[in-house]
Amino acid sequence: MMFFLLNLNDQNLYKDRVIAQIKKEYLPLFELKDMRYVNGALTRFYRLPNSVNSVLNSQNIKSVEGLILGKITPKAIEFGLDRIIVIYFNSEVDVYKIVRDLESTGMFEYVEPWFIYKMDIVPNDPLISNQWHLPKIQAFNAWDITKADNIVVAAIDGGVAWDHPDLGGIIWNNLGEDVNGNGKTLIFNGSTWQFDPGDLNNVDNDGNGFIDDLIGWDFYGNDNNPKPNPCNATYDDHGTHVTGIMAAWTNNSVGVAGEAWNAKAMAIQTGACGFIFNAINGTYYAANKGAKIINHSYGGPNYNNAAITALLYARSMGANNYAAAGNEGVDVGSSPRYPCCYNNATICVAATNQGDQKPSWSNYGSCVDVSAPGDFVYSTAWNSSSNSFIYAAYSGTSMASPSAAGVGAMIKAANPSLSVDDIDTLLICSTDNIDALNPSYAGKLGSGRVNMFKAVRMAKFAGVSVLKVRVDDSNYNNNQRAEVGEQVKLFLTISNPRCYRNASNVSLQLINNDPNITVIDGNINVGNLNMEQTIEPADFFEVSISGSQPRFWDFKVKVNSVPQNADTIINLRLIIGFPKILVVDADTLTNFETYYTSALDSLNKVYELVRFNEPQLFRSNTREIIIWHTGNRSTNVLTSAERDSLVAWLNSGKKLFISSQYLAEDPIGSQFIQNYLGANIIQTGIQYKTIVGETGDPVGNGLKFRLVNPDGAQNANSDDNIAPNNPNSRRAFRWTGVTGSGDYGGAVVYQIPCKTVFLAGPFEAISNTQTGWNKREEFMSAVLNCFISSSDEVGLIPFxxxxxxxxxxxxxxxxxxxxxxxxxxxxxxxxxxxxxxxxxxxxxxxxxxxxxxxxxxxxxxxxxxxxxxxx
The missing domain is CATH 2.60.40.10 (Immunoglobulins)
Structure with missing residues (x-):
């Protein structure tokens, strides 16, 4: 077979053919002169009307054929797929002149080149031996909820090594061609997988226009064996690798696991040698034969009407399309790539690495819907030179797209009644936002990195959650705080977030194990709670409180609903009394406060978390210590209102621990540092990765920390060099690992022994898993020990x-x-x-x-x- 190829902006097209869609009113002029099986595929041959022949002049037309092979379904006619023809020439032609000439007749909806798309793989040696992407997307938790039993997936790709030991058992069997009635068209003969000889009769038994298509079809070689053609060792197993990511045989004691456990993979070949030649027919076939998840790990810069028609047709047949964003490292919002950027036809997928960061080669932009693991992804592979079955780690958005597709298959399995729009929405809804880890690409990696566990939960369950507990103590001091000696009512604000299922017959039951809490009324009747609905039911819990304070009361709420709730037990915490420690969340956009509260939890401290815009909460006389953090807040790091609140706090004799990597770069913040934190700013905006305590310092002595590793916030982007500015302040920590000479201060304690502690970097970035280094809670303990040992009321001496x-x-x-x-x-x-x-x-x-x-x-x-x- 000879192909005439023209390189066009890193894109290829055939130079011996064009595609055209005939307008309905002119269809009778195009005579269907023949319809026959060619290499097993039903093919239609047309005669052009004279008016079309005349504009082509002396061009040597070889044939005019219908683009779509096989049977044309009534729905395909609705989409106009029956009116798409291919005009073949005997030699190379000026494709774009032919396009213009045919458009001038007015008889066609469109005329366009036949584009050939590149597969989106970045070859790598198999450097890893496990599938890191599975725990990253929480596949193991998702499999506890559901498996993808009999969901059919398909890769529009360069073929599948369907006899691979880790694929043969999950390959889709076309039972319409099961002539001998044994329920199989692919069998294992004791040593390898093979077509069932009893089903090979050279007849189109299922009437779909393809002869003996037992497991799929090869639209590249036009035969019934969609195994890859040895051509280019880099790309020969592209489709095998992609299919394994989606659906490799799982729990079979062999090789790897596919994301869509128990799914069936339709074997389709539409290209070779790193190029996709006939994605349109592959998509049409997959949709007609029942594939519900179709992956497209290829693409290029040229818009193609016939291609988007096929994709939309597949959606009309209940199939979701997933497409690779591409590996050029460019913004596909400004330089569109197809099929990724066909809006409302595909889910466009960018790639991430093990740290949830975009690799340099992955495309990004407004076309991207989600991101998925695509760097060194381990899956099934095939050595075309030796015809041997192997496993390998490859990189590319070609790997990311089937990872997202595997999640789509699990969503479909969790709730088969979902529409294609529902599945797309759930996939996008359920991601983990990774913008903080990719600040240069914020908003350009879709909604985030796919999370299979969250997606399956949303598809299967209601999502009733408790947003707030409101205390009614109006019979006592009416300060909306539960305190010892009170009998209070607890009103719950509950929500059923977007993308979860509507809930009916909802009721809540209080579960209490605290002997100092007496439950008077432990049941709340809710009724219905639809998706995206938030209410405070009129019903309430009622409890009586004894014991000591301040303290935490940890209790549970059991949720009963139809369907079952994603979390049948919700853990809640209520503060009894007023804690001395306040954690002020001033990072505005992130959840970095959890790094502070978890450290306090590990120290068994009672604290209260408040937002930076709730200053009235930390002006109470019962408060003693504020822990204030600003996270990634790089502008307006300290407002005048916040400064005034902190100054009033410090003037009342209270203590402050503040962690901020941008405070020194803020006009108000820099003045606050010099006037109230006892420090001068020496240098700003420099990245440090380790911080070591000063010998003999009550806070820093013997401590050292690393501000790296995924278990921290990974946001140490702009640490500062600070120094004490008066005799009442001292340096507690210094930065190390800094390029060049100098003395770099990292934390300053002011008003000895301890009134304020300022860490000029992000506490939340401290790692808790670095061997030989201290943990976040040890930093927190040292700060609190210093604060409390300087107080007349309470004291702690370390250990x-x-x-x-x-x-x-x-x-x-x-x-x-x-x-x-x-x-x-x-x-x-x-x-x-x-x-x-x-x-x-x-x-x-x-x-x-x-x-x-x-x-x-x-x-x-x-x-x-x-x-x-x-x-």
Whole structure:
């Protein structure tokens, strides 16, 4: 077979043919002169009317054929696929002149070249031995909910090594061609997979226009064997790799796992040698034979009417299309690429790496709907030189597109009643936003990286969640805070987010394990809660509170609904009383506050999280410590209102820990640093990756941290070099790993011993998994220990006991890594025991022993003895 190719802007087309769609009113003029099977595919031959022949003049026309092979369905006629013809010439022609000449007749909807598209793979050696993309998209959790049983997927590609040991068992069988009635058209003969000999009869048994299409069709060689043609070792197994990502045989003790567990893969070949020649017929065939997920890992810059018609036809048949965004590293919003940029016809997929970042080669832009793993993705492969079955890791948006398609198959399996529009919406709805990890491409990588678990949950379940718990204590002090001694009503604001299923018969049940909480009424009846609906039911929980405060009350709410809720048990936390620690979320756009609250949780601290626009909450006299962070907020980092609130706070004698990598670059923030945080700004906007505590400093001594690794926020983009600016401030940490010479301050403590701690970088970026380095909670513990040890009211000494005498009291401060029992005894200098106590499960806190007389005392705590003097 000879092809005449012209290179056009890194795009190819045939130089011996053009495609045209006949207008309906002129169709009778194009005589159907013959219809016969050619190499097993039903083909239609037409005669051009004289008016068309006349404009072609002396061009040597070889044949005029219908573009679509096989049977033309009634729906295909609705889309005008029956009116698309291909005019073949015996030699090369000026394609664009032919297009213009035919358009001048007025008999065609459009005339265009037959474009050939490149496969979107970036070859790489197989450097990894596992499928990192599966845990990244939470496939394992999704498989606990559903499998993709019998969902048919298809790759419009360069063929499939369908006899691969990890593919043969999942290849789609066309039972319309099952002549011997054994329920199979592909069988395993004990050593390899083969066509069932009993089904090969050279007859089009299912009447679809293709003879013996047992597992699909080869539209490149026009035969019934869609196995790749050895041509270009780089691309020969492209379709095999793509198919394996979508649907490799899973749980068979062999090789790899496909995303769409138990799906069936239709084998279709539409090209070879790295090019796709006949995607239109492949798409049409796949849709007609029941494929619900169709992948297109190819593309180019030329818009093609016939191609988009085929894609829209597939959607009308219930198939979702997924297309690779391309590997040129360009913005496809300004330089469109097809089929990726056919709006409303395909889901366009960009690629991500293991860190959820866009590789340099992946395209991006407004055409992109979602991103998916595409860098070093491990899957089934085929060595065309030796005809051997292997596994390999390849990179490209060719790998990302089938990853998104695999998620689409799982969505369809979770809820078969969903329309193609519903499936697209769910895929886009359920992604994890990765803009923060790709700031240069924010808004250009679609809605985010696909998440199979979230997508399947949305498809199958209702999504009732609790957004807020409102406390009604109007019978007491009416401060909307649950406190000891009160019997309060709890009103829940609940929501069913976009993309989850509508919920009916919703009811909520309170589950309580706190002995100091008495449940008076633990049931709320809701009724119906539709998708995107948020309400506060009139019904409420009612509880009575005893015990100590401040503290957390952790309780559960069981959700009953039809369909079942995604989370049948919702964990909630209510603050009893007013904690001394406030975490102020001033990052505005991200959820970095979780890095701070998780550190406090690990220290068993009671705290309250407030937003930066709620200053009234941290002006309460019961508050002692503010933890303030700004995350990636790089403009208006500190407003005048925020500054005034913080100044008022500090002037009232309270403590502040502030973490910000952009505060020094902000006009108001830089003044605040110099006037209230005791630091001068030496240098801004430099990236540091490690920070080490100063020897002997109460906060930094013995500590070191790395601001890298995916377990942190990965946002250390603009750290600053700061220095103490007066005798009452000191440097607690210094940056290390900095290029060049110099002394780089990373954190300053002001008003010794501790009133403010300023970290000129993002606390949230600290790694908790670097061997030999400290964790975030240890940084937080050091800060809080410094704050509290400078207070007369409470005290913590790191991981030990520190007793001292003050105001006729012995204060025993303790802090242990793990809780332990404390046996406390106090003796006079003569050896008489004057006090004895036991504290069970002590971890941190202060114990007070009143003493009336001056003199020397002997304190014994467990096995340690201390000599104390009361002057």
């Amino acid at each position: 030990g006991i520190y007793p001292y005498v003050k105001n006729s009291q012995i204060l025993i401060k303790y802090h242990f890594k793990q809780a332990q029992n404390l046996n406390i005894s106090l003796y006079s200098v003569n050896g008489y025991r004057i006090y004895e106590s036991e504290i069970k499960s002590a971890q941190y806190g202060i114990h007070k022993i009143p003493i009336k007389s001056k003199g020397i005392y002997i304190l014994k705590v467990n096995e340690k003895t201390y000599k104390l003097i009361n002057n």
